[in-house]
């Protein structure tokens with residue numbers, strides 16, 4: 001196939017509106033982690049798909065962290081990741097949660113200001129329409145968003161069940177610059193396999209724990225030995241305080257066992273093979289609150305790929 005158009009499309013919006021679910025729906029693979037909790041995605045994740053929906057285009061989708069009011073240095077980093085992605089894209093998709101109704105546009109204050117400097121075309125996506133009843137209730141929501149700024153198009157979708165996703169891809173296709181592929185056509189992402197393994201572990205922590213633990217967790221892969229028939233992975237899960245470690249380990253180690261079981265199942269599904277997974281919980285005081293702490297776990301503004 002000859003690629004006739006290629007470009008970068010950034011997915012931005014508030015936490016929990018469904019950006020990562022949409023990324024996965026657009027590429028037809030479960031690449032980006034998804035949880036019911038806000039602030040799941042921490043840094044930019046790139047997903048390349050060439051020739052989907054019978055197009056002759058290469059889409060380079062960029063999933064980004066939800067734009068929010070930051071409480072920690074980590075939050076500043078996450079917002080900057082989203083802003084940088086929006087500013088360097090050929091087109092932007094602003095994702096919103098249509099089920100929030102007329103309250104949505106006001107809750108998007110930080111997103112509006114992030115997008116204020118973006119000059120490239122922006123498509124507004126009203127996601128989670130499967131939760132909107134009756135369907136007529138969508139119209140006033142659409143109008144409320146349209147009043148806030150100019151959009152190239154406004155498209156209702158359900159990233160979860162796939163409704164409207166092809167229509168969105170076709171609208172984006174029109175916005176891609178003409179030209180050759182930006183990446184080899186068999187490229188899926190810019191991150192190494194072990195980065196996704198670390199993400200699967202963080203995903204399991206976010207799902208299995210509550211309180212502040214999901215927001216102060218960083219995962220470090222310590223060993224990744226692929227020589228045995230069943231590859232052996234050991235990883236450290238860092239939290240900020242001894243109390244958080246206690247929550248994560250749980251009484252008699254119950255909770256960390258559940259985290260391990262869920263992470264292993266998801267890693268095995270992702271890699272298509274069995275793995276041996278060993279997890280250690282460690283305390284790295286206040287790592288989310290300093291640039292040095294963030295850098296230690298690879299949350300660095302200037303480097304796109306962490307290992």
Ligand SMILES: Nc1nc2c(ncn2[C@@H]2O[C@H](COP(=O)(O)OP(=O)(O)OP(=O)(O)O)[C@@H](O)[C@H]2O)c(=O)[nH]1
Nearest residue numbers: 015016017018019020021036039040041066159160
């Ligand atoms: N009902 C419904 N739920 C959805 C839809 N899309 C996403 N969700 C759910 O919304 C929650 C958040 O989804 P994510 O994809 O993680 O949201 P996100 O915008 O990437 O969130 P952050 O990474 O925290 O910024 C998950 O529980 C998803 O299953 C949808 O179309 N319909």
Ligand SMILES: [Mg+2]
Nearest residue numbers: 019020040041
């Ligand atoms: Mg996400």
